[in-house]
Amino acid sequence: MRKLRPWLYLLPAIAFLGVFMVYPLIDVMIYSMEEGYNSASQTYFGVGLYNFRYVLRDPYFIQALKNTFILVIITVPLSTGIGLLIAVALNSIQKLKDLFQTIFFLPYVTNTLAVGLVFMILFKKTAYSDGLINVLIQTFGGTGVDFIDGPYWAKMFVLCFYTVWVVLPFKILILTSALASVNEDYYKAAKIDGTSRWRIFWKITLPMISPMIFYLIITGFIGAFKAYSDAVALFGTDLNAAGMNTIVGYVYDMLYGNGGGYPSYASAAALILFAIVMTITCINLLISEKTNV
Amino acid sequence: MKVILEHLTKRYPSRDKNGKDVIAVNDFNFEIPDGKLIGLLGPSGCGKSTTLNLISGLESPTEGKIWFGEDDVTDLPPEHRGVGLVFQSYALYPHMTVRQNIMFPLQNLKGKDKLSKEAMNQKAEEAARLVQIERLMERKPREMSGGQQQRVAIARALVKMPRILLLDEPLSNLDARLRLQTREEIRRIQKNTGITTVFVTHDQEEAMSISDEIVVMESGILQQIGNPQHVYDEPVNLFVAKFLGTPAINVFEGEVKGGRLFIGGQDVLAVSGVEDQPVSVGIRPEGFILSEDGPFRTKLVQVEVMGRDTSVVSEHPDCVSGLIRSIISAENRVEAKDGNVAFELKPAKVHIFRKDSGVRIPYPEQERHV
Ligand SMILES: Nc1ncnc2c1ncn2[C@@H]1O[C@H](COP(=O)(O)OP(=O)(O)OP(=O)(O)O)[C@@H](O)[C@H]1O
Ligand SMILES: [Mg+2]
Numbered sequence: 001m002r003k004l005r006p007w008l009y010l011l012p013a014i015a016f017l018g019v020f021m022v023y024p025l026i027d028v029m030i031y032s033m034e035e036g037y038n039s040a041s042q043t044y045f046g047v048g049l050y051n052f053r054y055v056l057r058d059p060y061f062i063q064a065l066k067n068t069f070i071l072v073i074i075t076v077p078l079s080t081g082i083g084l085l086i087a088v089a090l091n092s093i094q095k096l097k098d099l100f101q102t103i104f105f106l107p108y109v110t111n112t113l114a115v116g117l118v119f120m121i122l123f124k125k126t127a128y129s130d131g132l133i134n135v136l137i138q139t140f141g142g143t144g145v146d147f148i149d150g151p152y153w154a155k156m157f158v159l160c161f162y163t164v165w166v167v168l169p170f171k172i173l174i175l176t177s178a179l180a181s182v183n184e185d186y187y188k189a190a191k192i193d194g195t196s197r198w199r200i201f202w203k204i205t206l207p208m209i210s211p212m213i214f215y216l217i218i219t220g221f222i223g224a225f226k227a228y229s230d231a232v233a234l235f236g237t238d239l240n241a242a243g244m245n246t247i248v249g250y251v252y253d254m255l256y257g258n259g260g261g262y263p264s265y266a267s268a269a270a271l272i273l274f275a276i277v278m279t280i281t282c283i284n285l286l287i288s289e290k291t292n293v
Numbered sequence: 294m295k296v297i298l299e300h301l302t303k304r305y306p307s308r309d310k311n312g313k314d315v316i317a318v319n320d321f322n323f324e325i326p327d328g329k330l331i332g333l334l335g336p337s338g339c340g341k342s343t344t345l346n347l348i349s350g351l352e353s354p355t356e357g358k359i360w361f362g363e364d365d366v367t368d369l370p371p372e373h374r375g376v377g378l379v380f381q382s383y384a385l386y387p388h389m390t391v392r393q394n395i396m397f398p399l400q401n402l403k404g405k406d407k408l409s410k411e412a413m414n415q416k417a418e419e420a421a422r423l424v425q426i427e428r429l430m431e432r433k434p435r436e437m438s439g440g441q442q443q444r445v446a447i448a449r450a451l452v453k454m455p456r457i458l459l460l461d462e463p464l465s466n467l468d469a470r471l472r473l474q475t476r477e478e479i480r481r482i483q484k485n486t487g488i489t490t491v492f493v494t495h496d497q498e499e500a501m502s503i504s505d506e507i508v509v510m511e512s513g514i515l516q517q518i519g520n521p522q523h524v525y526d527e528p529v530n531l532f533v534a535k536f537l538g539t540p541a542i543n544v545f546e547g548e549v550k551g552g553r554l555f556i557g558g559q560d561v562l563a564v565s566g567v568e569d570q571p572v573s574v575g576i577r578p579e580g581f582i583l584s585e586d587g588p589f590r591t592k593l594v595q596v597e598v599m600g601r602d603t604s605v606v607s608e609h610p611d612c613v614s615g616l617i618r619s620i621i622s623a624e625n626r627v628e629a630k631d632g633n634v635a636f637e638l639k640p641a642k643v644h645i646f647r648k649d650s651g652v653r654i655p656y657p658e659q660e661r662h663v
Contacts, residue, residue, distance in 0.1 A: 185384035188351055193398035193453075194372025203397075207388040 031267035044264075051268035060240050061269060064250040067231075070156060071163060071246070072224040079164045080216050083171030088201070090172070091179040101176060108169035115166065116233040123147035123158050148235065155235065155244055162230050167223065171216050178212040179205070214288035218281055225277050228252065247273045294362050294456040294489050296325040296348065301357035303343050303513075317343040319513040321357070325506075330483045330490045332504030332521070334497055336536070340513040341493045345459050348491065349376045361456060372401075374457075377450030377488075381462040383442050385434040385449070392430040395420055395449050420448040423482055440471045447482065458483070458490040464499065476503050497537050501525065509533050526641070531651035534575045534644055535614075540604075544614040547574040547645070554645065557611040561589045562638050564645060564656040572654065573613075573646040580642025581605070581619035583627065587635040591617055596627045603627065607634055 007014075031037065032051050034044040055061050090100055107115060123131045125146050134144035145151065147158045182205065190200050206213075228248035231239055239245035240253065247269060254266035301321040304314045317340040325331050333341050346352040348359060350371035358367045366374050385394050395417040399408055408416070421427040424444035434442055443463060450458060460479070464472045480503045483490045494500050500507050501521040509516045509524065509532075517529045528534035534542050547556045548571050554562040556574060581589075583605075591607035594616060598604075605619045605627055619636065621627075627634065640658040647654060 183382060183384065185380045185382050186386065189378065189380065189384040189449075190397075191351065192349060192371045192376060192378045194401045195397075196401070199401065204386060207386075 028267040028270055031263050032271050034264055037264045051264045052272070055265055055268045055272065058265075060245060060253075061247075061250050063240075063243060064245040064247050067156070067159075067244060068225060068227065068246045071160060071227055072221060074160045075163045075167070075224055076217060076220040078160070079167045079171055080213065080220060082164065083168055083175055083216070084213070086168075086172050087175035087179055088205075090176050101173075104172050105169045107165065108173070112166075112229070112233060115162075119158070119162055119234060125149070149242075152243060155242065158234060159231060159244060162234055163224065163227060166230065167220065171220075174212055174216060175209065178209040182208045210291065211288070214284065218284045218288075221280050221284065222277055225273060225280075295327040296457060296489060296491075297358075297360040298323055298325075298344075298348075299358040299360065301344075301347060301359065302355050303340070303347060303352060304355040316513045318347065318354075319515075321515055323508065323515065323518050325489060325491065327362075328487045328489055329505040330480065330492060330503060332500030332507040333491055333493045333510070334500040334507050334536070335495065335510040335516075337495055339511050341495070341510065342461055343513075344510075345378070345461050345491060345493055348457065349378050349459055350374050351378075375453070375455050376457045376459055377453065377455035379443075379446045379450045379458075379460045379463050381465055383434075383446040383466075385442055385445055387434050390431050390433055391421070391426065391437075391445050392417055394434070394445055395452050398449060398453050416452055417448075420452040423451060423485065424448045424478070438471075439467050440475055443467065443475060444478070447479070451482070451486065451488075454486075455488065458486075458488045460490065460492045462493050462495070464494070464496075472499070479503065498539060501537065509536060511536075527653070527655075528575075528644065529653055531573055531575065531646040531653075534646070534653070538577060540578050540618040540620070541614065542575040542577050542644075543612060543617045543619075545574040545576070545609065546611045546613060547572050549645065554643075556589065557609060559588060559590065562640060562643055563658055565658065567645065567654055567656050571648045573648060573651065575644040575646065576617075576638060577642040578604075578618050578620040580639045581621060581636040582639065583621055583625050584635060584637040585628070585630075587637040589636045589638055590633050591636070593627075593629045593632055593634040598623060605634060 033047050033049070035048055035050045036045040038044065086104060090097065090104070093100065121131070122133050125131055125134065125144075125148065129135070130138070130144050131147065133147065138144055145154045147154045186204055186208070187200065190204055195203075226248050227246050231244050231246055231249060235242040235244045238258070239249045240257075245253070251266045251269045251273070254262045254269065298321045301318055302316070303318040304316050307314050319340075321344065333344060335341055343352065347354050350366070350369060354367065358365060360366065361374065386397065389397065392414075396413050399413045399416060402408060418427060418430070421430060424447050426441060426444050426448065429437060429441060429445075434445065437445070443466075446463070447460075463479070464475055467475060476499055479490075479492070492500070492504065504521055506519060507521050507524055508518045511532055517524050517533050524533065525537050528537065531544070535544065545556050547554055548569075549555070549564055549567045550569050552563060552565045552567065553560050554564045554572075554574065591609045594606045594608055596603060596605055601623055602620050603623045603625065605621060607617045607619070609617055640656075643659070645654050645656065646652060
């Protein structure tokens with residue numbers, strides 16, 4: 001009885017996790033191994049790795065994989081870096097600190113559609129306007145680009161911009177509170193010793209808040225790998241046509257999209273994503289463990 | 294290096310709308326002699342840390358000047374003052390080893406002061422030897438005891454051989470025994486290096502035991518400065534008398550009439566030459582002598598034998614500090630008559646203070662016994 005007690009307490013959580021997390025995961029694994037599954041008749045031909053082979057050869061999937069990786073590699077360091085910069089600046093101002101903090105946090109509580117609208121105004125070419133950014137480029141003598149329907153790099157730029165924009169407030173919030181929690185005495189001691197600001201930042205501030213930075217990088221990686229809705233908000237639902245699909249978008253399309261009804265392919269793609277995220281998270285944790293105090 | 298504070302004042306603007314400014318340090322004038330250890334003593338919030346921060350340069354004074362020897366350092370930034378500061382929290386960098394912590398100040402040196410790696414290591418090791426932690430150089434702060442961390446903090450403050458060493462309540466995080474040890478240690482280090490040192494504490498015993506001179510302050514105002522024994526024996530006012538000594542001084546309402554001191558109608562002592570007036574009377578616990586027909590009768594509450602000494606706890610209606618605590622040698626038998634116990638008083642241990650201002654009134658009988 002003694003030994004069972006803890007498990008009893010955990011039972012509700014375990015049951016919940018089992019039903020909504022473990023069971024679907026196993027189900028996905030089973031789907032991904034069933035070749036030629038037909039959802040109407042619930043039949044399949046055989047068992048094997050065919051689905052994975054198919055997905056990995058599908059040019060749409062390769063495109064989605066490439067897009068996702070570019071998105072991750074660009075936005076995670078960029079948003080964390082910019083977030084840190086802004087947080088440090090916020091932390092060092094005295095007057096109106098709260099006001100600025102609120103301003104920087106506003107996008108976080110703003111409706112996604114409203115943010116999307118702002119980006120439309122900034123970037124979209126319509127019959128009436130070329131978009132604010134293009135107008136700006138043109139006034140400075142450049143030639144405008146169609147950011148929503150134009151070349152790949154322009155679309156990728158907008159997607160990255162949007163992603164950074166959306167995740168930034170949360171990072172700033174976390175980092176400002178991490179900075180504020182560093183004991184003032186460390187800075188006083190450093191000041192007495194004549195430490196330069198640069199050195200204070202690299203040798204004291206950064207190590208002190210490194211656990212929070214690692215947290216943001218890990219969650220940032222996971223979040224960016226799961227990107228989908230941002231791309232939809234910018235480029236519409238037919239992401240394959242726009243060449244801007246992401247892995248999650250690919251999974252969704254395989255399930256419900258125009259050419260939908262392929263749960264086996266969707267499952268295989270989802271598992272590939274799972275493996276990637278898991279690997280990267282493990283690497284991250286290992287690194288953070290090594291550098292930790 | 295001697296330190297001179299000249300009309301030093303620090304005002305903080307008030308936070309609430311109609312409040313007055315907080316005067317953390319109010320017109321300080323004193324001199325810290327070269328090579329001495331000064332204990333800065335006072336209750337919480339009296340401005341001790343502020344004074345220290347002014348000397349270190351972390352805060353700049355609202356008014357007044359600070360001199361290090363012949364140099365006016367009032368407008369000098371902290372890094373150019375050549376001070377070492379030890380914080381109450383130690384402020385050791387948790388991600389660095391002891392060696393890296395101690396070397397940190399040296400690595401900041403630029404230009405012609407820049408040291409080679411070997412020189413830095415050597416200096417760090419010297420400082421570590423001074424505080425006897427040379428065997429812990431590769432540890433991280435969290436792998437050490439409070440006392441050891443404390444020593445690292447001192448070593449870090451000493452490594453650049455500062456002109457002045459400032460310690461802000463460095464012992465308050467330690468347990469009673471370690472405190473005793475560490476304060477002796479600090480005394481030893483100070484003696485060995487001869488660095489002028491300011492030691493902040495709110496523990497009067499700590500300050501009295503290690504300081505060459507103590508500075509007693511309250512609400513930003515300097516009360517008294519001097520040799521610990523002198524300040525104890527001749528407090529300038531009631532506050533200082535109450536603040537120093539354990540058990541604390543016993544305070545009574547009294548009256549001087551015709552050169553005699555009365556407490557509750559009992560004529561207890563001769564105080565010749567003092568004008569007739571109501572006074573506050575402070576009697577040190579060691580100022581009582583058991584005497585069957587002594588002039589000062591109190592109601593006995595209990596007798597506590599504490600090894601060497603006996604503490605007699607008694608009551609008197611005019612005592613304003615609660616119970617009366619007196620300490621007498623354990624050889625004396627305490628005999629109560631009808632629940633009363635009588636004392637003779639040692640004039641050197643009896644202080645009288647003005648009722649209004651609390652300023653001490655000296656009287657000739659007292660001098661004779663010192
Ligand atoms: N930055 C500040 N702004 C406003 N008031 C302050 C500031 N720093 C200190 N004070 C006030 O100045 C007074 C003296 O503070 P200080 O820290 O010097 O006290 P302390 O003697 O060191 O007390 P403790 O023994 O508790 O450390 C206090 O009343 C405090 O509230
Ligand atoms: Mg203090």
